[in-house]
Amino acid sequence: MPVNLPPLDPAQLRPIAGVRIGIAEAGVRKANRKDLTVFLLDPGTSVAGVFTRNRFCAAPVQVCRQHLAAGHAVRALVINTGNANAGTGAPGMAHANQTCAALASLLHCTAEQILPFSTGVIMEPLPVDRIVAGLPAALSDAQVAHWAKAAEGIMTTDTVPKAASVQVQLGDRTVSITGISKGAGMIRPNMATMLGFIATDACIDPALLPELARKLADGSFNRITIDGDTSTNDSFILIATHQAGHSPITSLDSADGKMLVNGLMQVARQLAHAIVRDGEGATKFITVQVEGGRTVEECLQVAYAIAHSPLVKTAFFASDPNLGRILAAVGYAGIDDLDQGLIELLLDDVHVVSKGGRRAEYREEDGQRVMKGSEITVRVGLGRGAASDTVWTCDLSHEYVTINADYRS
Numbered sequence: 001m002p003v004n005l006p007p008l009d010p011a012q013l014r015p016i017a018g019v020r021i022g023i024a025e026a027g028v029r030k031a032n033r034k035d036l037t038v039f040l041l042d043p044g045t046s047v048a049g050v051f052t053r054n055r056f057c058a059a060p061v062q063v064c065r066q067h068l069a070a071g072h073a074v075r076a077l078v079i080n081t082g083n084a085n086a087g088t089g090a091p092g093m094a095h096a097n098q099t100c101a102a103l104a105s106l107l108h109c110t111a112e113q114i115l116p117f118s119t120g121v122i123m124e125p126l127p128v129d130r131i132v133a134g135l136p137a138a139l140s141d142a143q144v145a146h147w148a149k150a151a152e153g154i155m156t157t158d159t160v161p162k163a164a165s166v167q168v169q170l171g172d173r174t175v176s177i178t179g180i181s182k183g184a185g186m187i188r189p190n191m192a193t194m195l196g197f198i199a200t201d202a203c204i205d206p207a208l209l210p211e212l213a214r215k216l217a218d219g220s221f222n223r224i225t226i227d228g229d230t231s232t233n234d235s236f237i238l239i240a241t242h243q244a245g246h247s248p249i250t251s252l253d254s255a256d257g258k259m260l261v262n263g264l265m266q267v268a269r270q271l272a273h274a275i276v277r278d279g280e281g282a283t284k285f286i287t288v289q290v291e292g293g294r295t296v297e298e299c300l301q302v303a304y305a306i307a308h309s310p311l312v313k314t315a316f317f318a319s320d321p322n323l324g325r326i327l328a329a330v331g332y333a334g335i336d337d338l339d340q341g342l343i344e345l346l347l348d349d350v351h352v353v354s355k356g357g358r359r360a361e362y363r364e365e366d367g368q369r370v371m372k373g374s375e376i377t378v379r380v381g382l383g384r385g386a387a388s389d390t391v392w393t394c395d396l397s398h399e400y401v402t403i404n405a406d407y408r409s
Contacts (some may be wrong), residue, residue: 010148018042018241022142026134029082048209052234058086087123220268281399291388305333313396321367342383
């Protein structure tokens with residue numbers, strides 16, 4: 001069960017003018033499962049993307065990058081689950097391009113105006129004929145209100161669909177922001193094994209979208225980790241339809257620009273947190289805050305060292321306050337001139353370590369009390385400067401092993 005993640009309420013998801021979504025059962029891997037999703041975008045819509053940094057990236061990631069770089073107006077996204085189309089060589093590229101060509105033919109546009117996405121098992125041939133055969137049904141199903149169905153349609157090992165929606169006021173106009181994501185394992189920054197799609201009807205200079213997509217990814221999806229693995233298919237797409245009717249935003253630093261960024265970041269972080277809360281086998285949602293660093297980069301080094309440590313994560317699963325494991329992770333994070341005599345460590349309200357050593361007032365039962373909770377904050381002070389940053393992760397349980405051992409069964 002996901003950690004404190006309330007059930008998705010479709011009524012809370014705002015439709016985005018200029019975006020229609022259709023879902024179909026194509027039988028990509030299993031019968032009677034929603035596994036093919038199509039986003040249809042009105043003319044004039046702008047799109048930007050951020051993708052995995054895994055050098056062994058999937059065919060659809062490569063095709064998406066090529067199509068975005070070509071600069072053609074994107075008219076549709078096509079997403080399949082059940083098969084990642086990764087590790088598939090030249091045939092995989094051909095299948096990704098074939099999918100784009102088939103949808104483009106139905107929409108009377110060019111293949112370069114289609115962005116493909118796949119998620120699922122790696123190194124298996126994509127059943128492209130099933131996907132192509134399912135496209136007409138997905139198009140016939142397209143509606144503005146299908147965000148919740150889409151959140152379900154892109155799931156793999158997720159136990160619940162993930163979606164979020166907010167509205168912000170820009171001048172006298174109400175701007176809507178809605179997004180969906182999927183991901184539960186092989187989650188590590190840069191990015192997780194995740195797909196994320198956020199759309200807004202805000203009017204924004206299209207030239208700002210690539211910068212904005214990177215900013216959103218860095219503040220959300222690139223701050224989560226479940227098991228330290230970086231997937232081959234990670235993709236985050238930002239869509240702006242420009243249909244809200246307010247004065248166009250030409251700077252992210254303007255008052256309206258900041259308001260929009262805040263709303264988009266709220267949705268992106270909610271989606272990213274949902275991925276961690278639904279992490280494979282997760283029983284606890286853990287916030288790792290590192291402060292007092294000289295740079296943000298070294299704060300993240302330490303935060304990820306803690307968040308990736310199997311010893312730390314299994315201790316949290318067992319509610320075992322073996323907190324020396326956290327200090328060990330801080331020490332091997334890679335800061336060569338770290339002064340251990342300045343380290344502070346807190347678990348929620350419990351001050352565990354001061355000036356590099358266990359506080360005389362600390363009692364193990366207090367640490368265990370915190371670790372038995374389902375929401376835990378680890379706070380580390382480095383005593384080196386004013387920089388800080390935060391990473392979100394979960395514990396590592398027996399169930400994680402079971403899920404991944406049986407994934408292809």
